[in-house]
Amino acid sequence: MNPLLEALWYILPAYFANASPVIFKGKTPMDFGKKFKDGRRILGDGKTWRGFFGGLLAGTLVAVIQYYLTPNFYGSLAMALKLGFALSLGALLGDLIGSFIKRRVGMPRGYPAVGLDQWGFIITALLLAYPIKALSTGQVLFLLVVTPFIHWGANIFAYKMGWKSVPW
Template sequence: MNPILDAFWYILPAYFANSSPVVLGGGTPIDMGKKWRDGRRIFGDGKTWRGFFGGLAVGTSIGVVQHLILPSYYGSLRIAVEVAFLLSLGTLIGDLIGSFIKRRLNLPRGYPAVGLDQWGFLISALCFAYPVRTIPTGEVLFLLVVTPIIHWLANVFAYKMKWKSVPW
């Protein structure tokens, strides 16, 4: 497979897991409204259980679809599900860490944090999936360059679809 296509194919579950809570989220916040010792919310209203588990389900499902389309990529359905689950879980945990940091910096919900928003979920996803399957360093570097652009385009799209109240 072409290295650029391989990088995109590998990271697809993470991209879908990162974007789907915008559509599937809402409901009970993960932090249940609780505050950290600094008096600020732990994560805020934007991080919900429905969004977290919805993102996990969508990202993992993408791995199943990938296996059906290109079974030789993962070799087995078990590996496809495992890698997609870990990429998705890493994405969502990375996003929660980013939200936690933004709350500590007293940034309001939805406020852009350049770098943290674009690379936090990606780096966490790559770290979570690393023990099972990874991609070459060049492909990781490529993803570090293109993910901020893709992230921005996805946010503009979500804003135009009225899924987000701000285009970032």
């Protein structure tokens, strides 16, 4: 496989984990409506338990499907499961860290934070998955460059589909 295509194939579960909460979104917020010391919400209503676990499941499932399409890329189903789970958990945790930071600087839920929204989830996904299966430096840089564009494209698509109320 071309190394750049390989990098996109590798990161796919993280993209799905990050995007699917838009569809799975639930009601109970992960911070249970609680406020931080600064009087603002810890995470806000945009982060729900259902979205979190739905994203975790969707991302891991994507890796399982990928395994059956390209078994040699993963070597074993267990490897695909581990990698898919780590990428998904990383993506979702990065998104939570992003929301925590956004609330601390006073940005309301849904407010676009350029940089944080597009890179936060990918950096934590790469960090958690790296010990399981490493990418080359070139592949990591490639993903850092293309992810904001894919993120924007996916959000515009979700907006047009009526899944999101804002196109970012």
